[in-house]
Amino acid sequence: MANQFLALSLFVMLLSFFIVINAMSNFEEAKARPVLRSISVAFSTKSLVEEKAPSFVDAQGDSYTQGDAIDHVEALFRAQITGTDITKNSQGTIMHIRLPVRSFERGVGAAGESGLGPEKARSGAGGFFLPTLVSLLQAKKTGIPYHMEILLNIPQNPAEAFNKNPKIVGTALKQAGGYAEKLEAAGLPARLVNAGLTLGKEGYVDLYFRRYRPINPLGESVKQEAPGER
Structure with missing residues (x-):
């Protein structure tokens, strides 16, 4: 029991x-x-409809996390700014973007203003576009930064236009310089950006992105070391 x-x-x-x-x-x-x-x-003897794995979803648009820094910049412009015309050289090391001035201004802020602090400089495109662009150009992860050249289009050759009407050219230069100041205020080093004028369709701006190469006083390009190289 x-x-x-x-x-x-x-x-x-x-x-x-x-x-x-x-x-x-x-x-x-x-x-x-x-x-x-x-x-x-x-x-079961019934045929079931194929389903996607839970970790895979359809994604629209370009990714900012794949490819080289210049590919990230291209994806950023395509996703955030409309009306962009983007071309690259055969090696994919130089990129040219042409877009309306107004579209570019919506990304970096109003034109022709200087002395803006980082808070105001980040106001463009909902505070996302400008700081993201600055971060991509600095490329801290790869150690290979990119230089950005901003050329505001004017209907006449800049040199000839300056001789005829220096005041108008000065105003255009101030406007182009304002874009560079926005980028610098957002944290981009001055060595990675410059602005100027070029002959082209009025109301448009040309942007050129190329790998930054420091200037050697001896006249030769300084080789940049990738992270971990000595």
Whole structure:
């Protein structure tokens, strides 16, 4: 009789243990779905519709996290600014972007203003475009920064226009310089940006991006070392 009570007690304790374990357990639906689907396929004669794995979703647009720094800049402009015309050289090391002045101003802020602090400089494009562009150009992860040249289009040759009407050219130069100041105020070193004028369609701005090469006083390009090289 005593043995029967002992066996019953052990059985109740074991049952209680599994009840507690079951109550404390949980599962992730995303991970459980493939298992349940596999069981359904194994014991079902019906054909099931293929489903995408839970970790894969359709993504629209370009990614800022793949490719070289210049590819990131291209993706940023395509995603955030409309009306851009983008071309690259055959090696993919130099990129030219032509876009309307108004579209560019919406990204970096109003034209012709100087002395803006970082807070105001980040106001363009919802505070996203300008700091992202500055970060991509500095390329701190790769150690290979890119230089940005801003050329505001005017309908006449800048040199000839200056001789005829220096005041108008001065105003245009101030406007182009204002864009560079926005980038500097947002944290981009002055050595990585410059601005000027070029002959072209009025109301447009040309942007050139190329790998930054420090100037050697001896007249030779200074080789930049990648992170970890000495």
